[in-house]
Amino acid sequence: MSPLALVTAGLVLVSVLVLALAVAIAVVRAVRVRRAARARAVAEPLRPLLLEVAVGEGPEAEDAAAALAALDAPGWRSVEPAVLAVLGKVRGDGQRLLVELLAARGVVAGARRDLTARSAVRRATAAELLGAAGYAPAVAELGALLRDGDPEVRLVAARALGRAGAPGAVGSDVEEAPRAAATALLASLAGDRPAAPPDVVARSLLLVGTPAAPALLDALAAPEPLVRLTAAEVLGRLGTTTAAAALEDLVLRDPVDAVRVRSAAALGRLGVPSATSALRAATTPATASAVRRAAVRSLGEVGDPSSLRCLWGLLDDADGGVADAAAAALLALGAPGVRLLAQVSSQGASAPAAAVARAHEVVTCAVAAEVMPPAGLAEVEAVLADVLARATRGSVAEVAA
C-alpha cells in the first residue's frame, strides 16, 4: 500500500472514531436527560409530601413521613435527593421526622457505615449527611473521624460535630452528645498541628453552645496555647460568665500573648464588672502592646466607671494604638466617658496635647457620624456651654481690669 493510501486510511479511521465518540456522548446525554425527567416526573407528585414532613407539624406530617417511608425502591430513589437537599435547612419536628424517615430507609445506617469507607469522598459525604441530620448518636464516630488521614474529611467531621452535638440534635444520645462533641473538637486542636482549622472548630463549638461550657472551662488549663485561645474565644462569645475568673487569670499570667489577647477580648464580651481590675492591670506599659490594646478595648465594653481614670491616663500613651483604643473605650463607657472626653478636649494647653487632640477627634467624629447616644450629646453640650461660660467670664474680667 502506498504512503498516500496509508495516510488516507488513517484519516478515515480517526474520523470514524471521532464520529462514534460524538454519537456515544449524545446517546449518554439523552439517556441521562430522560432518566432525570423520569425521576422528576415520579418525584414531583411526592413534593407536597416531602414539604409536609419538613414543616413537621401534626398527624399530617407523621402520615406523610409514613407514606414516603413506604415508597417502593424506584419511588424512593427519585425522592431521596430532594429529602437530602431539605435536610439541614429545617430544625425542630421537621428535622426529627426527616431523620426518622432517612433512618427507616436505611440511609442513616448506610452513612454510619460509610464513615469508615476506603474512599475519602464517601467518608466526607457520610459525615456531611450525619451533620446535616444533626444526628446525635453519631457524635462518637464523627469525633473519631477528626483523626482521619484526609484533611478534607477532618474538616467535614469538625463541621458535622457542631450540628450533631448541638442542643437541637436528634437521636437517642442527645444528652451526652454536646459534651462528647465539645471534648472531641477541643482535642482536635491539641498536638503539633490542629486536625481541623481552628475557626471551623470554634464555630462548631459555638453551635454546641452552653452545654460545651464545662469542656471549654477545662480547656482553659490545657497545655496547648491554641486550645486555651479557642476556649477563651468561644466562652466569651457564649457569654459564659462563670469563666470570668479563669479568663482574668489568663489575661494576667498566660505565657502566650495571643492567649492573653483573646482572654481580654472574651472578658469584654462577657461584660462582667469584676473583670475591670484584671483588665486595668493588663494595660500597664510592661505588658505586650497587643494585650494592652485588647484590655483597653474590653474596658470600654465592660463599661465600669472605675476604669475612667485608667483610660484617661492612657489618652496620651506612647503607643498610639493603645491611646486610640482608650479614646474609643471612653466613648463606649457612655455619659461619664463622653463627659471626660469633652472636658479633656476643651482643656487646651492645660492637658497633654496628644490627649486633647485625640479626645477632640473621637468626640467630633462620633457627633459627625451620629453614633453618639443622646446622653453623650447632652454631656458634650454641657461641657461646651461650661467652657463658653468660663471664656465669657474671663473676657468680662479682662475688660473690667
Place this chain on the structure above:
Amino acid sequence: MTTVLVADDDLDIRELVAFKLAQAGYEVRSAPDGVAALDAARAGGVDLVVLDLMMPGLSGLDVCAELRREPATAELPVIMLTARAQDQDVATGFAAGADDYVVKPFSPRELVSRVQAVLGRARA
C-alpha cells in the same frame, strides 16, 4: 387575606416557607432574588416580607434598606431569614431596618409565630 412575600434564592427554602405559611392561612408570593423581591414589594398588596440576607444581585440588606427609603414601603414589616448567625450579622440586619431575625436552619413553626408577632406589632 394577609399576604407574605418570601424572597430567597434557595427554591427549597422558598417552598418550605410558602408551604408552612399557606398552612397557617397566609397568601404567599415568592421571589427568587433581591430585584424580584423589590419589584414585588413595590407592586403593593404585600403585608410582610420574609427576606434572605444573601441573594444574587441585590442582597437582603440592600432590599431592606431600599424598602425603608421609599415612603410606600417604609413601614412594611421585614423578617430576615438567614444562615448568618453572628452578633454582628444580627445587628447589621436590624440596622438595615429588619423587624425580626430568624437564623437558618429554621423551625417552620417558630417562623410562623414570628410572622404573627411582627404583623401584630405592625397593626397595633
